[in-house]
Amino acid sequence: MVHRYIAISFSVIVLTIKEEMVTDMDLHTLTRKLKRKNDTKIVLVVADGLGGLPVEPNGKTELETAATPHLDDLACRGVTGLSIPVLPGITPGSGPGHLGLFGYDPLQYDIGRGVLEALGIDFQVGPEDLAVRGNFCTLDQDGLITDRRAGRIANELCVRLCGKLSQIELRDVRLFVEPVREHRFVVVFRGEGLSDGISDTDPQATGAAPLSPQAGDPSSQYAAEVVASFLQQAEEVLKEEYPANMVTLRGFSRYPEIPEMSEVYGLRSGAFAVYPMYRGLARLVGMTVEEAGKTLTEQVQSIQTRWDDYDFFFLHYKYTDSTGEDGNFSEKVSRIEELDSVIPDLMKTDPQVLIVTGDHSTPSLLRSHSWHPVPTLLVSPNCRPDQVSRFEEATCLSGGLGQFPAKYLLTLALAHAGRLEKYGA
Amino acid sequence: MVHRYIAISFSVIVLTIKEEMVTDMDLHTLTRKLKRKNDTKIVLVVADGLGGLPVEPNGKTELETAATPHLDDLACRGVTGLSIPVLPGITPGSGPGHLGLFGYDPLQYDIGRGVLEALGIDFQVGPEDLAVRGNFCTLDQDGLITDRRAGRIANELCVRLCGKLSQIELRDVRLFVEPVREHRFVVVFRGEGLSDGISDTDPQATGAAPLSPQAGDPSSQYAAEVVASFLQQAEEVLKEEYPANMVTLRGFSRYPEIPEMSEVYGLRSGAFAVYPMYRGLARLVGMTVEEAGKTLTEQVQSIQTRWDDYDFFFLHYKYTDSTGEDGNFSEKVSRIEELDSVIPDLMKTDPQVLIVTGDHSTPSLLRSHSWHPVPTLLVSPNCRPDQVSRFEEATCLSGGLGQFPAKYLLTLALAHAGRLEKYGA
Numbered sequence: 121m122v123h124r125y126i127a128i129s130f131s132v133i134v135l136t137i138k139e140e141m142v143t144d145m146d147l148h149t150l151t152r153k154l155k156r157k158n159d160t161k162i163v164l165v166v167a168d169g170l171g172g173l174p175v176e177p178n179g180k181t182e183l184e185t186a187a188t189p190h191l192d193d194l195a196c197r198g199v200t201g202l203s204i205p206v207l208p209g210i211t212p213g214s215g216p217g218h219l220g221l222f223g224y225d226p227l228q229y230d231i232g233r234g235v236l237e238a239l240g241i242d243f244q245v246g247p248e249d250l251a252v253r254g255n256f257c258t259l260d261q262d263g264l265i266t267d268r269r270a271g272r273i274a275n276e277l278c279v280r281l282c283g284k285l286s287q288i289e290l291r292d293v294r295l296f297v298e299p300v301r302e303h304r305f306v307v308v309f310r311g312e313g314l315s316d317g318i319s320d321t322d323p324q325a326t327g328a329a330p331l332s333p334q335a336g337d338p339s340s341q342y343a344a345e346v347v348a349s350f351l352q353q354a355e356e357v358l359k360e361e362y363p364a365n366m367v368t369l370r371g372f373s374r375y376p377e378i379p380e381m382s383e384v385y386g387l388r389s390g391a392f393a394v395y396p397m398y399r400g401l402a403r404l405v406g407m408t409v410e411e412a413g414k415t416l417t418e419q420v421q422s423i424q425t426r427w428d429d430y431d432f433f434f435l436h437y438k439y440t441d442s443t444g445e446d447g448n449f450s451e452k453v454s455r456i457e458e459l460d461s462v463i464p465d466l467m468k469t470d471p472q473v474l475i476v477t478g479d480h481s482t483p484s485l486l487r488s489h490s491w492h493p494v495p496t497l498l499v500s501p502n503c504r505p506d507q508v509s510r511f512e513e514a515t516c517l518s519g520g521l522g523q524f525p526a527k528y529l530l531t532l533a534l535a536h537a538g539r540l541e542k543y544g545a
Numbered sequence: 546m547v548h549r550y551i552a553i554s555f556s557v558i559v560l561t562i563k564e565e566m567v568t569d570m571d572l573h574t575l576t577r578k579l580k581r582k583n584d585t586k587i588v589l590v591v592a593d594g595l596g597g598l599p600v601e602p603n604g605k606t607e608l609e610t611a612a613t614p615h616l617d618d619l620a621c622r623g624v625t626g627l628s629i630p631v632l633p634g635i636t637p638g639s640g641p642g643h644l645g646l647f648g649y650d651p652l653q654y655d656i657g658r659g660v661l662e663a664l665g666i667d668f669q670v671g672p673e674d675l676a677v678r679g680n681f682c683t684l685d686q687d688g689l690i691t692d693r694r695a696g697r698i699a700n701e702l703c704v705r706l707c708g709k710l711s712q713i714e715l716r717d718v719r720l721f722v723e724p725v726r727e728h729r730f731v732v733v734f735r736g737e738g739l740s741d742g743i744s745d746t747d748p749q750a751t752g753a754a755p756l757s758p759q760a761g762d763p764s765s766q767y768a769a770e771v772v773a774s775f776l777q778q779a780e781e782v783l784k785e786e787y788p789a790n791m792v793t794l795r796g797f798s799r800y801p802e803i804p805e806m807s808e809v810y811g812l813r814s815g816a817f818a819v820y821p822m823y824r825g826l827a828r829l830v831g832m833t834v835e836e837a838g839k840t841l842t843e844q845v846q847s848i849q850t851r852w853d854d855y856d857f858f859f860l861h862y863k864y865t866d867s868t869g870e871d872g873n874f875s876e877k878v879s880r881i882e883e884l885d886s887v888i889p890d891l892m893k894t895d896p897q898v899l900i901v902t903g904d905h906s907t908p909s910l911l912r913s914h915s916w917h918p919v920p921t922l923l924v925s926p927n928c929r930p931d932q933v934s935r936f937e938e939a940t941c942l943s944g945g946l947g948q949f950p951a952k953y954l955l956t957l958a959l960a961h962a963g964r965l966e967k968y969g970a
Contacts, residue, residue, distance in 0.1 A: 150635065150652070197602070502910065504598055504606075504917050507939060520918075522948040524633055531634030535916045542914055543631055544638035544651070545661045 147223065147531065148384040150543070155386040160472035160537040162387070163423070163433045166221060167459055168214070168398075169441030169482025171494045171513060175449055182440075182449060182484060183495060184512040186456040190463035191476060191497070191511040198474075198499035200508045201521025203529060205480045211491040217479030218401045222434075223385070223530030224378065231404070232316065232373020238306045239400025243298055245375050250314040250343055252372045255322065256281065256303040256364035263329050268322065269303045270364040278302060281364055288353045293346050307369065309347070315340040318347060320370035330368050347372075380406025381432065385534060390426055392419045393436035402434055416462050427469055435466075441489075444482030452484050473500045473536045475529065476511070493523055500536035572648065572956065573809040575968070580811040585897035585962040587812070588848070588858045591646060592884055593639070593823075594866030594907025596627075596919040596938060600874055607865075607874060607909060608920060609937040611881040615888035616901060616922070616936040623899075623924035625933045626946025628954060630905045636916045642904030643826045647859075648810070648955030649803065656829070657741065657798020663731045664825025668723055670800045675739040675768055677797045680747065681706060681728040681789035688754050693747065694728040695789040703727060706789055713778045718771050732775070732794065740765040743772060745795035755793050772797075805831025806857065810959060815851055817844045818861035827859055841887045852894055857958075860891075866914075869907030877909050898925045898961045900954065901936070918948055925961035 172182035205212040206226050215236050216226030231239075234251035245251055256278070258267040273281075278299040285297040285307075293311035300306060317340035321331045333351070335344040347369065358365045381389045383406070391402030392412035399409045408430070412422040416437060423433050437459055443452035467474065477496040480489050495516045506520035517523075521532070534540045597606035630637040631651050640661050641651030659676035670676055681703070683692040698706075703724040710722040710732075718736035725731060742765035746756045758776070760769035772794065783790045806814045808831070816827030817837035824834045833855070837847040841862060848858050862884055868877035892899070902921035905914050920941045931945035942948075946957070959965045 147632070150632070154635070502598065502908075502915075504938060505603075506942060518943060520942060521633075522627075522942075524948075528633040531632065532916075533634075535634035535636065540634065540636065540916075542636045542638050544641040544656060545658050 147225065147527065148379060151223070151384050151531065151534065151540070154541045154543060155384075155534070156539050156541050157386050158538055160539065161427070161431060161433070161469070162473040162533045162537050163435065163466065163469070163471040163475070164221065164533070165435045165437070165459075165466070165474070165476045166218070167437045167440040167456070167476065167478050169444045169480060169489065170456075170478025171481025171483070171490070171492050172444065172452065173481075173483035173485045173490075173492065175485050181513050182444070182452040183456055184514060185449075186453045186460070188456060188460040188511055190460050192509060194463065194474070194476065194499045195497050195511040195515070196509045197505060198497050199503045199506050199521055200495070200497045200511065200516045200519030202493035202513070202516050202519070202523045203477055203496045203526040204493050204523060205491075205526045209491050211489050212480050213489065214397055214479060215401060217489075217526075218398065219405070220526035221477065221479055221529055222381065222405050223527055224405065225527050229376055229378055231376055233371030234306065234373040235375060236397070237300065237371070238298070238308060239404070240397040241298055241300055241306060242396035242399065243296070243306060243308065244403070245308065245400070246310070247375050247377075248310050248312060248314070249375045250309040250316055250372060251375070252307050252369045254297070254305045254307050255368050255370075256305070257330070257366050257368050258363040259330075259366045265323065265326050265328060265330065265366075265368075267363060268324075268326060268368070272302045273364050275299070275301050277364065278305060281358065281361060284357050285354055285367075288350055288357065290346055290349055295350070303364070307350070309343070309350075311346075314343040314346065314374070316343070316372045316374040318344050318372040320368070320372075321351065322368035322370045330366060333369070343372075376404070378405055382406055385432075385530065386539065387432040388430045389432040389434065390423075390430035391434045391436070392422050393434065394419070395436070395438050398436040398438070407432075407434060416458060417465075420462050420465050423466070424469055433471075440478065441482045444484045445487055447484045447487040449484040472538070473498065473533050475533060477526075477529065494526070496521060496529065498532060498536065502536055572650070572952065573804060576648070576809050576956065576959065576965070579966045579968060580809075580959070581964050581966050582811050583963055585964065586852070586856060586858070586894065587898040587958045587962050588860065588891065588894070588896040588900070589646065589958070590860045590862065590884075590891070590899070590901045591643070591823075592862045592865040592881070592901065592903050594869045594905060594914065595881075595903025596906025596908070596915070596917050597869065597877065598906075598908035598910045598915075598917065600910050606938050607869070607877040608881055609939060610874075611878045611885070613881060613885040613936055615885050617934060619888065619899065619901065619924045620922050620936040620940070621934045622930060623922050624928045624931050624946055625920070625922045625936065625941045625944030627918035627938070627941050627944070627948045628902055628921045628951040629918050629948060630916075630951045634916050636914050637905050638914065639822055639904060640826060642914075642951075643823065644830070645951035646902065646904055646954055647806065647830050648952055649830065650952050654801055654803055656801055658796030659731070659798040660800060661822070662725065662729075662796070663723070663733055664829070665822040666723055666725055666731060667821035667824060668721065668731060668733065669828070670733065670825070671735070672800050672802075673735050673737060673739070674800045675734040675741055675797060676800070677732050677794045679722070679730045679732050679792050679794050681730070682755070682791050682793050683788040684755075684791045690748065690751050690753060690755065690791075690793075692788060693749075693751060693793070697727045698789050700724065700726050702789065703730060706783065706786060709782050710779055710792075713775055713782065715771055715774055720775065728789070734768070734771055734775070736771075739768040739771065739799070741768070741797045741799040743769050743797040745793070745797075746776065747793035747795045755791060758794070768797075801829070803830055807831055810857075810955065811964065812857040813855045814857040814859065815855035816859045816861070817847050818859065819844070820861070820863050823861040823863075832857075832859060841883060842890070845887050845890050848891070849894055858896075865903065866907045869909045870912055872909050872912040874909040897963070898923065898958050900958060902951075902954065919951070921946060921954065923957060923961065927961055927963075
């Protein structure tokens, strides 16, 4: 029985490797082979959390409620559809949501929690980095946790304590301890050979002692020792700092190996994003991050200014998501209308391909990210227009793009930009 | 680095196993297991390059413009949709486009350029063959290329020079040198152990000497020596034939290993195609190629004549593609109408399943193959009809087949023909 089980498993593995070459895993093997350079421009507008839900029976979504004459005009000229960020029913975080839109399979490229937290505070994570989330916590005299968040200490105290922890010295490893807010911070260990197969030290319960960092595989043994040394010294450094007299760490993750957009698509890509997380995600796939200002108008102006410098422009707009997270339906409607108002200026650049979509839905009804497909439109002189004349969830359902995995959006953009050779003769 | 690579490979394998559970890889493993024989007939009509684009804002496509009463009648009775030949945004050549329609994943089965060129001149490529495209070129007295196409010599000269090259003798290898047109020809090396990991000899530039054929892997070393011997002799044979005094070779490819339709589907399949390329592609998947005449009417008559001999009939119609490639919108419209006119005769055979589709789109606007999904209809007594009553790109968007990968079309045909057992109990 054992033998048979092994044999079957093996054949599955072999089959899947072939399948990978043939289907989506290796979308980039295909784009690398077919990519073609030309002078066309592609603009990707990501209205974060764009998709929504009605809040009452027979009601409208935020997008359906908003007055969006310019987006509707684009819908008339373009082709529309609904993108599925990861898989049906799967709600993505910002990382997977954006990776999909950049054409990277979000199930293949897993960005760890530590790295995402570092990206979110604009820390420039690099290829030798092992990043992890930290919490200040409170220990009693027996070394047991009484508060996993150390009473949510003030931001200022978090900054001061991170400064103290930064002084810790580790042999052959450079240490960064950066405050996030309240009890939260990020630790980055920079050095050779730091694997991330290390268990969390947060026991996720009070009345228990912080756990030791354990290596889950032999290659992580060295990193586990480095982390243990850090924790030992941290305990010493913080012992007089009650209630924040210790730390826990979770989500050890290395900087992911992701091929750059220039390499896989032949695109010079620029990111025009205000918030650190999205700038960091763009940097992760090799985009140049521009100082794009603070407002949508400034972002659009920045794109116009840098028009000659890139082939691909990523414009990120945060407020369609944050208003959804706040459960503020009418404010999300207003923010969608604000986005609509800059479309004419954006179109003055006359891109070959303009895409407007979101990285996921954030219905104000749910006050959170959701799995619902995301309204998407693509405008290009060589698109096949559909009958859709309003940019809304309901109308996009009959659009020419259908419902499609988000990871194919970039291939579609390249095709419409004339940037892909024919496959096979 | 080695350790790191191993770790990464491992994680990829783990991911792919997961992926496999959710996708399709072994469609043929499934059809082999489930196939059932009966007396039903399936007819697949491929209108090459069928899909199109409007040439002006709010305009119609070629298919939407054409008067197609018989296809519309089938759309009323049948189920429609849009097929995606390879992946969203990927424009296929004829090879991948047809393999998909025959139920073969076009990314899994890659047909090399040399083999396709051989198929295109009706050369019967076999399992021991290494095929490659050749160009006559002009060398100056220093052996540098002055014209990569030898002034596009006349077809007659190409035939004569290919005859001369055919006389070259190679030990243990049978040689075929077949003219294509002007400076283009095909070389086929037939013999045991000829691998195709050989680099092109065309330097893709003038002022450079032809390159030596290099083996990219140890198993191709023998073939590289055979090719080098051919080239050495070719130089001697052609030295007085200025301007066609040398050749370059590119696209070395072996006859691909593709399982036959009889084996994977249990179908006796016949091809009714006029052009060599499509006859060759059909032969590649094990179809019997019939002498089907030159016109659509003759092709339909041939199908009627051979009705008892096959379970599956592939009818290929070229002119919807060639008129699109010519950028001739109105001629493509006429050719679609010509196809429509033979539908009643074709339906007299009363097939259990009739499918009309294309291998890709060829919009006359673009004068080339494109990535746009292809209108598809399937008629069968047991199909679930949709509301679509016109066979057009726009209407097919709301069809019951949805937008689907072309490789699933054959499984659908088998199902409607009652030729697949239930999967699982």
